[in-house]
Amino acid sequence: MEKFGAEILVDALINEGVEVMFGYPGGVVLPIFDVLYDSPIKFILTRHEQGAAHAAEGFARATGKVGVCLATSGPGATNLVTGLADAHMDSVPIVAITGQVPTGLIGGDAFQEADAVGITRSITKHNYLIKDIRDIPRVVKEAFYIAGTGRPGPVLIDVPKDVSTARAKPEKVDRVELRGYRPVLEGNKKQIRRAAEAILQSNRPVIYGGGGIIISGGSAELRRLSESHKIPVTLTLMGLGGFPGTHPYFMGMLGMHGTWAANRAIKDCDLLIAIGARFDDRVTGKLDEFAPHAKIIHIDIDPSSIAKNVPVDLPIVGDVKTVLGQLLKELEGLSQPNPKPREKWLAEISGWEKEHPLRYEKSKKLIKPQYVIEKIYELTKGDAVITTEVGQNQMWTAQYYKFDRPRTLITSGGLGTMGFGFPAAIGAQLGKSDSLVVDIAGDGSIQMNIQELATAVQYRIPVKIAILNNRYLGMVRQWQELFYNKRYSNTCIKCQPNFKKLAEAYGAKGYTVTDPAEVVPVLKEAFGNDQPCLMDFQVDPEENVLPIIPPGKGVYDTILAPPPKRKKKSSR
Amino acid sequence: MKKHAISLLVENQFGALSRISGLFSARGYNIESLSVAPSSDPTVSRMTIVTSGDDRVVEQIGKQLNKLIDVIKVWNVSDYDSIGRELILVRVFAGDHSQDEIIRAGQAFGAKVVDVSEKSLAFEMMGDSQEVENFLNLLKTFGIKELIRSGTLAMIKEGNK
Ligand SMILES: Cc1ncc(C[n+]2csc(CCOP(=O)(O)OP(=O)(O)O)c2C)c(N)n1
Numbered sequence: 232m233e234k235f236g237a238e239i240l241v242d243a244l245i246n247e248g249v250e251v252m253f254g255y256p257g258g259v260v261l262p263i264f265d266v267l268y269d270s271p272i273k274f275i276l277t278r279h280e281q282g283a284a285h286a287a288e289g290f291a292r293a294t295g296k297v298g299v300c301l302a303t304s305g306p307g308a309t310n311l312v313t314g315l316a317d318a319h320m321d322s323v324p325i326v327a328i329t330g331q332v333p334t335g336l337i338g339g340d341a342f343q344e345a346d347a348v349g350i351t352r353s354i355t356k357h358n359y360l361i362k363d364i365r366d367i368p369r370v371v372k373e374a375f376y377i378a379g380t381g382r383p384g385p386v387l388i389d390v391p392k393d394v395s396t397a398r399a400k401p402e403k404v405d406r407v408e409l410r411g412y413r414p415v416l417e418g419n420k421k422q423i424r425r426a427a428e429a430i431l432q433s434n435r436p437v438i439y440g441g442g443g444i445i446i447s448g449g450s451a452e453l454r455r456l457s458e459s460h461k462i463p464v465t466l467t468l469m470g471l472g473g474f475p476g477t478h479p480y481f482m483g484m485l486g487m488h489g490t491w492a493a494n495r496a497i498k499d500c501d502l503l504i505a506i507g508a509r510f511d512d513r514v515t516g517k518l519d520e521f522a523p524h525a526k527i528i529h530i531d532i533d534p535s536s537i538a539k540n541v542p543v544d545l546p547i548v549g550d551v552k553t554v555l556g557q558l559l560k561e562l563e564g565l566s567q568p569n570p571k572p573r574e575k576w577l578a579e580i581s582g583w584e585k586e587h588p589l590r591y592e593k594s595k596k597l598i599k600p601q602y603v604i605e606k607i608y609e610l611t612k613g614d615a616v617i618t619t620e621v622g623q624n625q626m627w628t629a630q631y632y633k634f635d636r637p638r639t640l641i642t643s644g645g646l647g648t649m650g651f652g653f654p655a656a657i658g659a660q661l662g663k664s665d666s667l668v669v670d671i672a673g674d675g676s677i678q679m680n681i682q683e684l685a686t687a688v689q690y691r692i693p694v695k696i697a698i699l700n701n702r703y704l705g706m707v708r709q710w711q712e713l714f715y716n717k718r719y720s721n722t723c724i725k726c727q728p729n730f731k732k733l734a735e736a737y738g739a740k741g742y743t744v745t746d747p748a749e750v751v752p753v754l755k756e757a758f759g760n761d762q763p764c765l766m767d768f769q770v771d772p773e774e775n776v777l778p779i780i781p782p783g784k785g786v787y788d789t790i791l792a793p794p795p796k797r798k799k800k801s802s803r
Numbered sequence: 804m805k806k807h808a809i810s811l812l813v814e815n816q817f818g819a820l821s822r823i824s825g826l827f828s829a830r831g832y833n834i835e836s837l838s839v840a841p842s843s844d845p846t847v848s849r850m851t852i853v854t855s856g857d858d859r860v861v862e863q864i865g866k867q868l869n870k871l872i873d874v875i876k877v878w879n880v881s882d883y884d885s886i887g888r889e890l891i892l893v894r895v896f897a898g899d900h901s902q903d904e905i906i907r908a909g910q911a912f913g914a915k916v917v918d919v920s921e922k923s924l925a926f927e928m929m930g931d932s933q934e935v936e937n938f939l940n941l942l943k944t945f946g947i948k949e950l951i952r953s954g955t956l957a958m959i960k961e962g963n964k
């Protein structure tokens with residue numbers, strides 16, 4: 232039976248298991264929206280296409296499934312760009328569908344024409360312009376396959392209006408044949424053997440894990456490797472939750488705002504086992520001071536991530552979960568070394584943990600942002616999905632919330648996109664309807680996609696927003712304080728809406744909190760509420776994220792939190 | 804910096820070329836020459852790219868190219884025993900020198916005269932990069948008016964892959 236292109240497209244999406252999608256209508260996608268009108272797919276109308284892209288990401292990051300968004304041509308497509316770039320950097324599987332002007336008008340500067348495929352070429356894993364209605368089923372099948380396999384990423388499909396309105400008999404496609412795309416899952420056996428030997432020979436090993444652990448679903452294997460061989464673990468921002476944050480072998484996050492213990496351990500280790508991580512500059516700092524004494528094993532599914540920034544002694548290309556499984560098996564067959572040196576190494580690390588733990592000065596008068604996060608952690612017991620915005624709020628979350636399980640932290644790592652957290656929370660909530668979803672936000676970032684309050688209210692999506700309101704673009708202000716002589720150029724954002732009233736104006740619940748004693752009661756009330764809630768925590772404005780390794784510097788240049796002030800001893 | 808010839812098989816598809824050239828510009832790699840045309844299989848194009856960079860950069864180029872969905876296979880031809888050829892069309896001034904002198908120079912390199920006028924003379928010449936370089940150096944003494952190069956084509960010798 233003949234069908235319209237738009238019908239074939241929506242059928243193909245349903246065939247891929249799509250249950251929910253995010254987007255915004257417009258001229259050239261009218262035929263697609265007309266089909267969606269009575270399709271079983273739940274459509275979430277965001278209030279900005281950027282919100283749709285981040286919501287699709289939030290859905291994908293929370294569930295591991297491919298997230299889908301839809302926008303019109305021209306401005307609709309360009310509004311998706313930030314979300315695509317974000318998904319590309321953090322390896323998030325999304326499929327974005329954009330409308331395009333009719334094929335006959337392409338290239339003629341038609342109304343709302345933009346070269347979506349050209350614009351997004353370097354920020355997608357792959358993209359398509361469909362010129363022939365008969366290609367729709369194949370392209371959709373390939374797009375989902377490419378987005379979700381290997382190192383995942385965003386795929387864009389640009390659909391001209393005349394392709395949506397043409398008619399054809401849909402072809403059945405049930406297999407993908409891509410001769411240029413065959414991700415390698417299993418690691419090379421000889422390399423695995425060598426890695427196992429290196430692990431057994433090492434006295435001071437460290438595991439440095441990244442987002443690949445979560446994407447591959449390899450946390451159980453990672454834990455077994457760490458526990459059975461007494462190997463301490465540090466994680467990148469993207470890796471948090473891939474190893475229990477409360478585990479005695481966990482040293483905390485590494486890098487610019489990492490813990491002293493994690494960064495010191497990297498400095499002194501003799502073996503660095505990098506797993507699903509990519510040696511980002513926010514992690515390594517000064518390259519020649521990063522793991523200077525270590526032999527480096529690097530496990531990653533993307534060969535181009537290996538030896539990109541740092542030379543690697545033992546590269547293993549493959550899926551993290553699969554390779555770790557192979558490695559554990561290999562290790563089982565080998566005789567175990569003397570545990571003494573490892574125990575000494577772990578003790579040394581505990582020493583660093585005690586020397587400079589994460590700390591901040593407590594206050595009874597001012598709300599400390601770290602305190603809010605600690606309380607969110609205590610109240611949720613880690614059983615929640617936390618998204619963040621970007622800046623200090625994000626780094627404090629990474630430091631003070633203990634992520635025990637994968638996919639409980641959803642944050643924009645590689646691109647550092649302000650405005651990500653709230654729409655991502657909406658997407659995450661749709662994927663995890665039973666979970667409590669909290670966006671830990673900054674007062675600057677939240678204003679970048681605040682319009683999505685309307686989305687949350689319309690669809691009764693009960694996400695919670697906790698703004699750590701310091702009335703500054705705090706992270707930038709912190710850099711100005713430390714590196715630009717406190718010249719606070721354009722970072723003070725005191726002029727801001729009354730967030731409580733704003734939330735109420737949208738029909739959500741709003742709270743303003745200025746007293747530290749109110750933090751817990753308000754959190755409790757909001758978490759117990761089934762509405763979207765916005766909490767405006769007015770925090771200490773000039774609190775800094777510490778420790779910090781200044782950009783391009785090494786661990787010995789760390790600026791640490793000052794030790795707690797001693798209370799005056801009362802005279803006897 | 805060493806020159807490297809990279810040979811690729813890519814899907815003969817809309818957008819494949821811009822994906823590849825876009826990758827070079829986005830990641831700051833340089834392209835000295837690029838040639839592309841369909842292979843014996845019309846759905847597949849053969850591309851030869853000459854680039855330069857240290858070993859680490861060239862290794863990254865290979866990996867990044869491999870990551871593109873449209874790229875089917877990549878070889879760094881410079882790692883193998885190979886044949887490299889370039890075709891050039893070159894026009895030299897014929898004013899100050901006798902045409903015979905110029906034609907003899909061409910003959911020494913197996914170049915064919917393809918266009919003659921009072922003021923200039925054009926050759927077609929083919930060779931490996933060294934031969935082309937030598938020929939052009941010789942022609943410089945007459946004065947080169949116009950030069951069009953195909954870019955290098957490279958083929959790995961049988962039994963070397
Ligand atoms: C879209 C975007 N623009 C600019 C930046 C640069 N930037 C990084 S953090 C930051 C300040 C964020 O302020 P706020 O949301 O209030 O968070 P805080 O650091 O105060 O917690 C800025 C401007 C960015 N990351 N993203």
Ligand SMILES: [Mg+2]
Binds near residue numbers: 674675700701703705
């Ligand atoms: Mg702020």
